[in-house]
Amino acid sequence: MKIGRFSLKTPGFKDEYDDPPRPFLEHLIDLRKCLIQCASSWIICEIAIVPFAPTITRWLIAPAQQSKDMVQGLTWTAGFDILIKIMIWGGTALSLPALLFFLLRFVFPGLKRSERAVIVFCLFTSTILFMGGVWMAYAATLDIAFQVLQKLNAWMGIKVEILTLDQHIEIVIKTILAFGLAFQMPLLLLALGWIGVIPSRMLRDKRRHAVVIIFIIAMVLTPPDPVSQIVMAIPMCLLYEVCIWVIRLRELAVGKKDDEPPENTDGVE
Numbered sequence: 001m002k003i004g005r006f007s008l009k010t011p012g013f014k015d016e017y018d019d020p021p022r023p024f025l026e027h028l029i030d031l032r033k034c035l036i037q038c039a040s041s042w043i044i045c046e047i048a049i050v051p052f053a054p055t056i057t058r059w060l061i062a063p064a065q066q067s068k069d070m071v072q073g074l075t076w077t078a079g080f081d082i083l084i085k086i087m088i089w090g091g092t093a094l095s096l097p098a099l100l101f102f103l104l105r106f107v108f109p110g111l112k113r114s115e116r117a118v119i120v121f122c123l124f125t126s127t128i129l130f131m132g133g134v135w136m137a138y139a140a141t142l143d144i145a146f147q148v149l150q151k152l153n154a155w156m157g158i159k160v161e162i163l164t165l166d167q168h169i170e171i172v173i174k175t176i177l178a179f180g181l182a183f184q185m186p187l188l189l190l191a192l193g194w195i196g197v198i199p200s201r202m203l204r205d206k207r208r209h210a211v212v213i214i215f216i217i218a219m220v221l222t223p224p225d226p227v228s229q230i231v232m233a234i235p236m237c238l239l240y241e242v243c244i245w246v247i248r249l250r251e252l253a254v255g256k257k258d259d260e261p262p263e264n265t266d267g268v269e
Helices: 024-048 051-062 078-110 113-155 165-182 185-194 201-205 209-219 226-259
Strands: none
Touching: 024 051, 024 078, 051 078, 051 165, 051 209, 078 113, 078 165, 113 165, 113 185, 113 226, 165 209, 165 226, 185 201, 185 226, 201 209, 201 226
16 A cells, blocks of 8 residues: 555565655656766766876877887877877766766666666676777777788888877777777667567578678778778677577577466466
């Protein structure tokens, strides 16, 4: 029985939701508190990452090992521009755990346990895929791309003696983010397949189209050389195949469950 915003429950009873009925104004107050906490966390992380800016700059320059001495700043404001970029991108990445914590703390009380489990699984999987994409971009793709471009310039007879620091770091950041975001595609397919919007048969039938689209996406997101495009496209194609198998296993599990006889809830044999 409910009295106002409170409910009287028998001992040991657990509701599907942890959030009791409350006035709409209280939800707005909680939302404002959540947004203030998120903004404060973001600002603190923006400031906290400043002392590490020189180390991060060296980390961003590192992929161009063979042409490291060629990467130079050409303006007095080059250091300031790089610092701002590091604060924006690095500070945002550093604040993501706190932002997710405050947002989920606001949302979770209004969700069922099954919905919370799905969200936690998606966040965990998304983080792993994003980190895998970032690692692949930084550990392999960028170095290969710079070597290919350097050899292409030499073959064309073009002598490149100076690389602007701003342009180099912009390419590195864009490539890392592109790989991290591109590796989120399997999670989207899994989510759509899990709820039955996209069946595994459709993914199998459209495999050729998907491969073409993946290579087009890789061409747009990676530096302008075929090697880095292939390095991005091949793992995405493999993840696409994994999605097909996972969705198919889900369909088989649901099919077996649907075939089971309904439970006897009347107590009649």
